[in-house]
Amino acid sequence: MTLFPLTVRGAQTVRRGRVLVGPVDLDLTGAGATVVMGPNGSGKTTLLRLLHGAARLTAGQIKWASDEGYARTQQGFVFQRPVMLRRTVLENLMYPLRMRGVGKADAQLQAREWGERVGLADLLDRAAPHLSGGEQQKLALARAMITQPQVLFLDEPTAALDGRATREIEAVLHAAKASGMQLILSTHDLGQAKRLADEVVFMLHGRVHEHSTARNFFDAPKSLQARAFLRGDIVE
Numbered sequence: 001m002t003l004f005p006l007t008v009r010g011a012q013t014v015r016r017g018r019v020l021v022g023p024v025d026l027d028l029t030g031a032g033a034t035v036v037m038g039p040n041g042s043g044k045t046t047l048l049r050l051l052h053g054a055a056r057l058t059a060g061q062i063k064w065a066s067d068e069g070y071a072r073t074q075q076g077f078v079f080q081r082p083v084m085l086r087r088t089v090l091e092n093l094m095y096p097l098r099m100r101g102v103g104k105a106d107a108q109l110q111a112r113e114w115g116e117r118v119g120l121a122d123l124l125d126r127a128a129p130h131l132s133g134g135e136q137q138k139l140a141l142a143r144a145m146i147t148q149p150q151v152l153f154l155d156e157p158t159a160a161l162d163g164r165a166t167r168e169i170e171a172v173l174h175a176a177k178a179s180g181m182q183l184i185l186s187t188h189d190l191g192q193a194k195r196l197a198d199e200v201v202f203m204l205h206g207r208v209h210e211h212s213t214a215r216n217f218f219d220a221p222k223s224l225q226a227r228a229f230l231r232g233d234i235v236e
């Protein structure tokens with residue numbers, strides 16, 4: 001069962017009388033990687049959380065093509081700052097599988113495989129909170145992917161990382177895309193957006209300002225604000 005298209009109509013989230021995001025209308029067809037861009041405070045994180053069902057929808061609708069319960073099991077989320085269990089890397093990787101009733105031996109086997117895939121094979125017995133920032137983010141990525149969700153949300157997944165860790169994480173994301181996983185990620189890193197995006201959602205003041213193919217967005221942005229943003233100017 002496919003989750004796409006995702007249909008968003010008049011979606012809005014309000015906190016203490018202030019509109020954080022919306023109203024947003026958006027149709028995502030599952031075209032590989034959707035990169036959400038925009039200046040600080042434009043609502044990227046809130047939009048991702050809304051689409052994932054982690055932020056409360058004050059008005060409007062967000063509908064996946066499949067039923068809601070199934071859609072929930074088919075989504076992973078990687079936060080900007082990873083949240084680790086105070087256990088070993090292996091146990092962190094096994095956790096989502098065990099939660100879904102996978103047997104211990106099988107979970108361990110898959111956890112080892114995924115640990116290897118993201119370059120953590122030598123650190124499986126290390127306490128997760130003792131990993132470096134880059135290692136923790138790789139663990140968070142593997143832990144979100146281990147259940148093989150159809151959609152993976154990533155909120156600035158490499159914001160605090162150096163070039164090498166960023167490259168390694170992007171390699172995992174390219175492999176995920178190639179395997180058919182849909183990515184919806186926010187990033188400040190223009191280079192990363194160009195490397196990963198199939199389409200771009202450009203946010204401004206809590207609204208979707210532009211939604212187009214990556215090629216059109218980077219080569220011929222429609223709005224003045226998007227052009228200014230791509231030039232590195234301050235956009236208000």
Ligand SMILES: Nc1ncnc2c1ncn2[C@@H]1O[C@H](COP(=O)(O)OP(=O)(O)OP(=O)(O)O)[C@@H](O)[C@H]1O
Pocket residue numbers: 015020038039040041042043044045046047
């Ligand atoms: N829990 C909250 N309570 C009140 N206001 C919030 C909350 N979370 C976010 N906001 C506000 O909502 C707006 C959108 O924030 P959001 O974090 O979604 O933007 P962003 O584009 O991800 O920003 P950045 O690039 O700085 O991470 C901002 O004005 C922010 O201050």
